[in-house]
Amino acid sequence: MRRVALVTLVVGDYDEAIRFYTEALGFRLAEDTPRPDGSRWVVVEADAAPGADGPGTGLLLARARDGAQRARIGDQTGGRVGFFLHTDDFARDHARMTAAGVTFLEQPRHEPYGTVAVFQDLHGNRWDLLQPAAH
Template identity: 40%
Template sequence: MIQAVTHVTVYVKDDDEALAFFTGKLGFKKQSDSPMGPEGPRWITVSPVGQPDFELTLLNPSTWFKGEEARTASEQIGRQAMIVLASDDIEADHRALTAAGVTVEGPVRDLPWGRDLIFKDLHGNRYNLVQSK
């Protein structure tokens, strides 16, 4: 039986830029960065500091896939499903994201279940940051 979700893949255009964005601007911790063979792509994962058992895999389709598969996957960059992240202080996170130059779509919203905001990574993928009541 399925026990847990451990990794979610985010397609990126550039390995180094994506790693720098997630660790430098979002404060994620690098979990791994290793080559997958002598000529292979890099296996790069990052985690929220408070959740080391969950990793985002930063995957560059142009290095992992070939031909049509690479083109099709690369077209999904910036259009992937939204990932939901948790906050314990959304106002402070909003200020930190803005100060780091992260694209935040609008202000923090008050909703019946709590508060949220939407931001984008450097390649246009969208994330929903939520703080539950």
């Protein structure tokens, strides 16, 4: 079996990012290990889909180390939606995330592929909250 295990997300501060992803988005902290260079190996994961083989894709929260990396924080995909958070209950997760202070950029909409709304993470990266349509 092969799968994408981690995607790096450049952040400004480890602890602020951990709080956002665990408290506002409901991810779980899978690992937070100090490294010899003063950085940390921080991984957060959303729950794997029911019936999935193994865990879902995780985010490696990587603190920016220099000006070039800091310039990419919040704009890692050039303003496009670059991340997709699937849910099995859109209304539940939309309400919970809104109550937690997550900024949605639009009202939920129904598309042929599912119910979706674009939101921003703590740095401004755009995400879709998406409940795929039943097939």
